[in-house]
Amino acid sequence: MNLKIILIPILICSFYMAFSQENKQILASYLFINNNSNESYSIKTRISKNQALSEFYRLNSKTDTIIEKNEGIEIFVSNSDTINKMFLISKDSVTFIEHIYTNKKYVPVLVIEKTPQFNWSLTNNSTIIGGLSCNSAYVTFRGRNFNVWYAPEIPTQYGPWKFNGLPGLITRIETDDKTILFQLEKLSYVNEEELKKPFLSKKISFQDYVKYQQSALDDFLQKLMAQLPRGTTMDIDKVELNGIEKKYD
Numbered sequence: 001m002n003l004k005i006i007l008i009p010i011l012i013c014s015f016y017m018a019f020s021q022e023n024k025q026i027l028a029s030y031l032f033i034n035n036n037s038n039e040s041y042s043i044k045t046r047i048s049k050n051q052a053l054s055e056f057y058r059l060n061s062k063t064d065t066i067i068e069k070n071e072g073i074e075i076f077v078s079n080s081d082t083i084n085k086m087f088l089i090s091k092d093s094v095t096f097i098e099h100i101y102t103n104k105k106y107v108p109v110l111v112i113e114k115t116p117q118f119n120w121s122l123t124n125n126s127t128i129i130g131g132l133s134c135n136s137a138y139v140t141f142r143g144r145n146f147n148v149w150y151a152p153e154i155p156t157q158y159g160p161w162k163f164n165g166l167p168g169l170i171t172r173i174e175t176d177d178k179t180i181l182f183q184l185e186k187l188s189y190v191n192e193e194e195l196k197k198p199f200l201s202k203k204i205s206f207q208d209y210v211k212y213q214q215s216a217l218d219d220f221l222q223k224l225m226a227q228l229p230r231g232t233t234m235d236i237d238k239v240e241l242n243g244i245e246k247k248y249d
Helices: 206-227
Strands: 003-006 011-013 024-034 039-047 051-058 065-069 072-076 086-090 093-102 105-114 121-129 132-141 144-151 169-175 180-191 203-205
Touching: 093 206, 105 206, 121 144, 132 169, 203 206
Parallel strands: 003 121, 011 180, 105 203
Antiparallel strands: 024 039, 024 180, 039 051, 051 086, 065 072, 086 093, 093 105, 121 132, 132 144, 144 169, 169 180
C-alpha cells in the first residue's frame, strides 16, 4: 500500500460519518478549474441517497481571445449568460442545464441524458485528504483520463457533475494532463430537501446537444480565419472540444 499525506484544508462540520443520519443530506463544495478554457467555478453538490444536484457558480469569465500554441490554436469565446450550469444525476438519467454556442452567442438549454457509466479501475493507493482516508481510482471517459480520490467512509455513489459509481464521496479529480481539476473544499450535513429537476423552456435532445458542441468548433474556426490577414491559409489536422468531455461516444 502506498501511503502519502495531502494537506488540503476542508471544513468538516460534525461529520462523523454515517450517511444513515435521518433527514440529512451531504453538501459538498468543490473548486472546479478548466485550464483548457480559462474557467473556474465553485460547485455546490447536494447529495441524497438516490440523487445528486450540482450547481456551478462562475468565479471568472472567459476572454474573447485567440491564443496560439506549439500544437495548434485555442479560441476562447466569452459567455455572458447569467444562468448557472446545473446537473441532477440519478440512477437512470442526468438532467442538466448547459450552454450551446449558436448564432454567435451562448444559449442555455435543458438536456436529458441517460446516466453515463464510468468503468472505474480501483487501486490500492491511499492517502489522507482534509482528514479523510481516501483511496484512488482512475477512468477514461469521453476522451479524457481522470485520476480520482474518494472517501469510502462517506458512502455515496454520487459526486460532482456527472461522476457516479464509486463506493465513496469524491474528494479530488484531476486529468492526467493536469488541465481539469475538481477539489473538495467544504463538507457538511444539511437538512434534507427535495432535489428539484433543473427547468428551462428551451429543451434539446442529448444527440442535438452533441451536434451543437461539435458544430461550435466550425464557428470558432470561421472566427479565427476572419481575424487573420487576407489570403492566409491554415492546415488544421484536428480540433477538439475543451470542456470536461473532450469527445462523445
